Amino acid sequence: MALSRDAVRQIALLARLELTEEELDAQVEHMNALLAQFEKLQELDVTGVEPTAHAFPVYNVMREDRCRPSLPREVVLANAPEQRAGCFVVPSILEGA
Amino acid sequence: MLEYEPVIGMECHAELLTESKMFCGCQNAFGGEPNTRCCPVCLGLPGALPVANRKAVEHVIRTALALNCTINRYARFDRKNYYYPDLPKGYQISEYDTPIGVRGWIDIEVNGEVRRVHIRRVHLEEDTGKLFHGMGNESYVDYNRAGVPLMEIVTDFPPDLHSAEEARTYLVKLRAILTYLDVCDGRMEQGSLRCEPNVSVRPKGSSTFGVKTEIKNLNSFRSVYRGIEYETQRQIEILRRGEQVVQETRGWNEERQQTFSQRSKEFEQEYRYFPDPDLLPLDIDEEWIAQIRATMPELPDERRNRFLRDYGLPPYDASFLTETRPLADYYEQVVRACGDAKQASNWVMGDLSRLLNADGKEIAECPVPPEHLAVMIQRIAEGTISGKIAKALLEEMYATGQPPDVLIEARGWTTIKDTATLSAMIDRVFAENADVVSAIREKGQLQKRGFLVGQVMKASQGKADPKEVNRLIDEKLNA
Numbered sequence: 001m002a003l004s005r006d007a008v009r010q011i012a013l014l015a016r017l018e019l020t021e022e023e024l025d026a027q028v029e030h031m032n033a034l035l036a037q038f039e040k041l042q043e044l045d046v047t048g049v050e051p052t053a054h055a056f057p058v059y060n061v062m063r064e065d066r067c068r069p070s071l072p073r074e075v076v077l078a079n080a081p082e083q084r085a086g087c088f089v090v091p092s093i094l095e096g097a
Numbered sequence: 098m099l100e101y102e103p104v105i106g107m108e109c110h111a112e113l114l115t116e117s118k119m120f121c122g123c124q125n126a127f128g129g130e131p132n133t134r135c136c137p138v139c140l141g142l143p144g145a146l147p148v149a150n151r152k153a154v155e156h157v158i159r160t161a162l163a164l165n166c167t168i169n170r171y172a173r174f175d176r177k178n179y180y181y182p183d184l185p186k187g188y189q190i191s192e193y194d195t196p197i198g199v200r201g202w203i204d205i206e207v208n209g210e211v212r213r214v215h216i217r218r219v220h221l222e223e224d225t226g227k228l229f230h231g232m233g234n235e236s237y238v239d240y241n242r243a244g245v246p247l248m249e250i251v252t253d254f255p256p257d258l259h260s261a262e263e264a265r266t267y268l269v270k271l272r273a274i275l276t277y278l279d280v281c282d283g284r285m286e287q288g289s290l291r292c293e294p295n296v297s298v299r300p301k302g303s304s305t306f307g308v309k310t311e312i313k314n315l316n317s318f319r320s321v322y323r324g325i326e327y328e329t330q331r332q333i334e335i336l337r338r339g340e341q342v343v344q345e346t347r348g349w350n351e352e353r354q355q356t357f358s359q360r361s362k363e364f365e366q367e368y369r370y371f372p373d374p375d376l377l378p379l380d381i382d383e384e385w386i387a388q389i390r391a392t393m394p395e396l397p398d399e400r401r402n403r404f405l406r407d408y409g410l411p412p413y414d415a416s417f418l419t420e421t422r423p424l425a426d427y428y429e430q431v432v433r434a435c436g437d438a439k440q441a442s443n444w445v446m447g448d449l450s451r452l453l454n455a456d457g458k459e460i461a462e463c464p465v466p467p468e469h470l471a472v473m474i475q476r477i478a479e480g481t482i483s484g485k486i487a488k489a490l491l492e493e494m495y496a497t498g499q500p501p502d503v504l505i506e507a508r509g510w511t512t513i514k515d516t517a518t519l520s521a522m523i524d525r526v527f528a529e530n531a532d533v534v535s536a537i538r539e540k541g542q543l544q545k546r547g548f549l550v551g552q553v554m555k556a557s558q559g560k561a562d563p564k565e566v567n568r569l570i571d572e573k574l575n576a
Contacts, residue, residue: 014367016180053173053372059380065115065152068122068136076135076240086131087237090182093228 002032100301101336103329105258105294106309107267111248111281112224112289113156119223119246120147120190120376127287131239139244141186146375149174153221153246154197156280158381158389160248161198161219163274163396168386172197173378178369182238183225193370196220197381200253203274204398205266206416214267215253222247248281255306261325265318268292269420273397277422285316292321296328298336307332308342312356314349324349328356400425408438417446423461434471437478444470448488452495464498465491473501485559486510514562516569519553522561523569526552537574546570
């Protein structure tokens with residue numbers, strides 16, 4: 001199962017990556033090579049094996065419901081490209097209203 | 098003309114009542130200065146690791162049990178990936194194919210008929226931050242809400258709800274259950290309980306389904322009702338014109354009482370769910386479930402039945418009073434202190450609710466403590482004050498927070514029962530209305546008697562004991 005150029009373009013969009021046409025070509029080749037590696041795994045017989053999401057049989061790792069100090073606001077906003085009124089500023093999101 | 102009926106599914110989100118957020122120790126509270134309840138975990142800074150809040154998990158198990166769900170023994174956290182400025186990590190932690198609760202139901206009563214509304218799933222996730230729009234070409238983001246534990250409750254397909262009233266009743270019932278469980282405060286106006294109905298219409302009696310739209314920004318029971326009504330009519334009109342309904346998300350405009358197309362999504366979202374490697378799965382075994390079951394509070398239906406049985410209330414009163422836990426608690430405190438269930442119900446449902454509504458307050462913020470209302474009811478029963486005075490008294494109690502006895506004393510509102518005083522008042526009224534008195538005495542126009550009673554009550558500013566006044570007037574007329 002090979003990925004088409006359009007599929008890779010779509011994946012790049014979902015990952016918010018801007019690729020030039022050359023980079024796109026390189027990615028098509030690279031990702032298809034990667035998928036071929038995974039296809040090897042399909043050969044294994046996994047009948048009766050439950051899908052696993054985690055490597056360890058460890059469950060119910062939880063914390064008690066207690067507050068801990070938050071960061072000072074200037075630290076929270078330190079990475080904001082723009083800030084105003086204690087908020088992160090982003091380009092407006094059209095809601096159609 | 099072809100008749101249409103709406104088919105309604107409900108997706109509700111409830112912010113859970115916990116001290117701290119879902120995966121970190123930041124405070125979970127409404128409001129606050131923007132971006133003051135944030136840390137590396139809820140901001141999604143590199144290297145930060147989430148740990149699940151036990152109380153939030155138990156709130157969801159508790160709710161799922163109350164909604165008659167089957168509990169999935171194995172429940173796992175997944176990442177729902179999408180880009181939006183209110184989502185700092187670029188994904189929301191949620192539960193995709195292993196929700197904590199599945200296949201439950203809520204029974205609702207519509208027009209005296211019990212209807213079962215099936216629930217498809219109850220799962221745990223985290224809330225997003227808040228966006229403030231309308232600053233020209235900028236939006237502001239506050240991440241205080243990001244990472245607050247959020248429970249999603251979705252009705253089953255095919256939907257059981259077929260009118261705006263049924264949908265509203267379902268939501269009222271769901272809110273009652275959540276507030277009784279103390280897992281959510283149910284404040285729709287603050288967004289701690291949010292509801293996104295999806296609506297489609299089809300020819301009445303048909304078993305097919307039309308194209309559905311989802312309605313957002315509904316922040317009261319009323320707007321849920323109005324939004325569904327509006328959307329139903331809009332879709333019927335489209336179909337009657339021979340056009341097609343477009344599948345989309347529509348926002349509710351409260352001022353215009355209309356829905357409008359929200360074209361924020363340009364293409365179908367691909368969420369690319371996958372298990373969150375940072376969080377280990379839950380194993381919800383029988384023992385854990387039994388522990389939670391053992392601490393389940395009385396639920397709205399059980400309480401309503403108890404009110405019918407123990408207090409002899411009419412069904413309407415019992416339903417009204419058990420709609421929220423604080424209201425039912427308040428009522429029971431009044432009954433315990435005054436001993437008259439029906440009078441307590443009349444005052445709580447009548448004058449007190451009217452005062453609260455006019456003031457935009459919930460029962461929890463009521464300035465009249467239940468003990469005060471109970472004393473007032475006792476004073477009426479003893480004949481110290483009349484029912485009419487009691488109405489004015491309750492308004493004063495509400496405005497001042499003072500106990501009834503203090504106000505009765507200060508205002509001189511005690512009922513006048515003293516025969517000599519009443520007799521003198523009646524004599525004065527008789528003298529001022531001699532024509533009426535003679536019409537009754539000589540022409541037997543008994544219908545005019547009520548006028549005299551009214552005049553005496555008026556002269557006493559409502560304080561005369563009506564029973565005594567009636568007795569004395571009869572005595573004097575027959576003298």
